[in-house]
Amino acid sequence: MPRDITEEAHFRIPAGDIHVLKKLGKKLYADVHMSVQVVQNLITIGPKFPIKISDRISMALGDDVGFWFGRINVGGIKTRGQGFQNYPNISFGYRFNKQILLTLKAESIMNFNIQTKAAETDVTSDYRLFSGSAYSIILEQPFAGSKSMTLGFRAIYTDYYWQTWTLFENYDRNLFFPQIIVGLIL
Numbered sequence: 276m277p278r279d280i281t282e283e284a285h286f287r288i289p290a291g292d293i294h295v296l297k298k299l300g301k302k303l304y305a306d307v308h309m310s311v312q313v314v315q316n317l318i319t320i321g322p323k324f325p326i327k328i329s330d331r332i333s334m335a336l337g338d339d340v341g342f343w344f345g346r347i348n349v350g351g352i353k354t355r356g357q358g359f360q361n362y363p364n365i366s367f368g369y370r371f372n373k374q375i376l377l378t379l380k381a382e383s384i385m386n387f388n389i390q391t392k393a394a395e396t397d398v399t400s401d402y403r404l405f406s407g408s409a410y411s412i413i414l415e416q417p418f419a420g421s422k423s424m425t426l427g428f429r430a431i432y433t434d435y436y437w438q439t440w441t442l443f444e445n446y447d448r449n450l451f452f453p454q455i456i457v458g459l460i461l
Contacts, residue, residue, distance in 0.1 A: 290310050293311075294306075294309075296323070304323040304324075306319075306323045307319070308339065308341075314346065316344055317341055318341060320339065321340055322337060323336070323337040324336045324337070333367075333368045337362075337365075338364070339362040341361070341362065342360075356390065357390055358387065358389035359386075360387065360437060361385040362384060362409075366381075367379045367380075378413045380409075382408060382410075382411075383407075384408060385405055385406070386404060389402050403434060406435045407432050407449050408433070409431040411430075413425055413456060414426050422459060422460060424458065425459075427456035428454070428455060429454040430451065431453075431454065432451055438452075
């Protein structure tokens with residue numbers, strides 16, 4: 276998290292991440308994603324529509340709907356939050372050879388129905404519907420046997436990032452949230 280938000284309390288905690296892409300038909304996939312961290316969690320699901328441009332280039336259009344939620348007990352005050360987000364996205368893929376793939380992805384971040392409470396008191400804030408965007412670059416390559424590894428970077432630029440719900444930030448400007456992605460494809 277940027278120090279503009281965390282100030283003195285700055286901890287780095289990795290997140291567990293499960294991502295499933297299931298083929299539903301010739302031109303449709305279901306994309307399910309779950310991100311789990313100590314005090315907050317996000318579940319998204321959405322359709323992906325692949326489009327083959329050439330033997331090496333492809334693209335996909337998607338729209339992931341997400342629900343985030345979390346609970347924390349700070350100083351004896353039980354705080355909880357939840358909200359819905361939408362991530363319309365477009366991806367472009369390039370296949371270097373049969374086993375090395377590069378993906379570029381752009382997403383819009385939309386907020387719906389953010390609710391936070393400290394004890395039984397509602398914490399109100401004004402969130403924009405279109406709060407920002409995210410851009411990813413991901414490399415997929417062979418790893419061990421029939422498994423593959425993904426290495427990537429995601430740059431999020433938004434005025435509300437769901438993982439900052441516990442900090443009740445009061446900034447009305449976009450901040451940069453970097454993410455490093457390391458994954459194993461089973």
